[in-house]
Amino acid sequence: MFDVELPIIQAPMAGGPDTAALAAAVTNAGGMGSLGCAYLAPEQIEAAAAAVRAHTQGPFALNLFVRADAPDDPVAEARVASVLARFRGELGLAAPGPSTSTPRFEEQLEAVLRCAPRVFSFTFGVPAPEQIAAVRAHGIAIVGTATTVEEARALADAGVDAICAQGAEAGGHRGTFLGAFEDGLVGTIALVPQIVRATRLPVIAAGGIMTGQGIRAALSLGATAVQLGTAFLCCPEAGTSAPHRGALATATATTITRAFSGRPARGIRNRMTDAFAATEPAPFPQQQRLTAELRREATRQGRTDLMQLWAGQGAPHVRTLPASELVAVLAREAGLRA
Numbered sequence: 001m002f003d004v005e006l007p008i009i010q011a012p013m014a015g016g017p018d019t020a021a022l023a024a025a026v027t028n029a030g031g032m033g034s035l036g037c038a039y040l041a042p043e044q045i046e047a048a049a050a051a052v053r054a055h056t057q058g059p060f061a062l063n064l065f066v067r068a069d070a071p072d073d074p075v076a077e078a079r080v081a082s083v084l085a086r087f088r089g090e091l092g093l094a095a096p097g098p099s100t101s102t103p104r105f106e107e108q109l110e111a112v113l114r115c116a117p118r119v120f121s122f123t124f125g126v127p128a129p130e131q132i133a134a135v136r137a138h139g140i141a142i143v144g145t146a147t148t149v150e151e152a153r154a155l156a157d158a159g160v161d162a163i164c165a166q167g168a169e170a171g172g173h174r175g176t177f178l179g180a181f182e183d184g185l186v187g188t189i190a191l192v193p194q195i196v197r198a199t200r201l202p203v204i205a206a207g208g209i210m211t212g213q214g215i216r217a218a219l220s221l222g223a224t225a226v227q228l229g230t231a232f233l234c235c236p237e238a239g240t241s242a243p244h245r246g247a248l249a250t251a252t253a254t255t256i257t258r259a260f261s262g263r264p265a266r267g268i269r270n271r272m273t274d275a276f277a278a279t280e281p282a283p284f285p286q287q288q289r290l291t292a293e294l295r296r297e298a299t300r301q302g303r304t305d306l307m308q309l310w311a312g313q314g315a316p317h318v319r320t321l322p323a324s325e326l327v328a329v330l331a332r333e334a335g336l337r338a
């Protein structure tokens with residue numbers, strides 16, 4: 001469907017871990033790379049797509065968060081301020097300056113249309129009918145993310161070409177957009193065949209897949225392809241920071257936390273996730289902005305107790321291999337290549 005040899009997609013990983021080099025390497029190895037553009041301004045999206053094209057002529061996906069942001073909540077800001085001030089103090093950060101704004105979804109989508117990637121994938125919701133129509137009119141394939149059968153049906157009704165079924169094991173943000181996020185914590189093995197049966201659309205299985213054996217399992221459940229995020233985090237081409245790589249190697253417990261962005265996401269449990277289990281975070285993307293400087297500085301200082309350490313439940317299986325080798329190993333293990 002996407003003109004790729006292998007049914008292996010490198011997940012979009014916005015905020016640093018994915019890079020144009022990683023996406024191009026996966027595409028050149030016979031899979032398909034993705035770039036998470038959720039935090040990029042329109043001109044940055046165009047530059048990122050051009051950077052991928054500088055290294056490959058093959059297909060790739062651009063990915064966005066479908067958002068209609070609520071206005072900032074001053075009560076929430078006051079609530080989280082004391083927790084953040086304590087951690088900022090530990091890192092030697094002065095009082096926060098004025099926060100920046102997050103680029104608007106509509107403008108980001110316009111940039112994606114100008115880039116015309118092979119695939120537009122999205123999470124957190126369903127674009128408006130006219131937005132879906134515009135993507136289709138540009139000849140771009142459309143992949144929406146579902147964490148429940150109900151969400152998959154909503155995406156099918158909206159006219160997507162394929163559904164990424166995100167199981168509870170997945171690293172990073174939960175895509176859940178209907179109901180409470182707890183309702184969307186369905187394991188990949190349970191979720192994939194239900195969405196295959198309910199929609200009859202091609203299903204891309206995501207969540208906890210780290211090996212060729214996992215790929216085989218997903219394909220035998222009816223998935224058409226797989227999407228792996230955590231498995232690619234330790235590739236040299238990834239933008240994953242050194243302390244994040246180190247934490248993945250020894251990861252034992254992951255948790256779902258709203259500490260870093262305000263939306264539920266799976267990452268390695270630490271003091272920051274514990275603190276915001278006790279204090280209600282601000283909504284997304286306000287919490288994302290309020291924690292931005294703290295997250296950056298914690299990463300610079302290698303303070304894994306305060307860093308955002310996205311990881312799926314399969315993290316202990318992560319392999320440190322160049323992306324092309326990882327794709328080749330996965331294909332061999334899955335029996336997709338001799």
Ligand SMILES: Cc1cc2nc3c(=O)[nH]c(=O)nc-3n(C[C@H](O)[C@H](O)[C@H](O)COP(=O)(O)O)c2cc1C
Nearest residue numbers: 011013014036123170171172207208229230310312
């Ligand atoms: C570091 C990281 C960042 C992610 N960012 C995005 C993103 O920007 N957009 C998106 O649709 N999914 C994102 N995801 C979720 C992936 O698309 C996918 O569901 C997940 O990686 C699959 O589970 P796995 O990590 O166990 O392979 C991210 C995942 C990780 C690990």
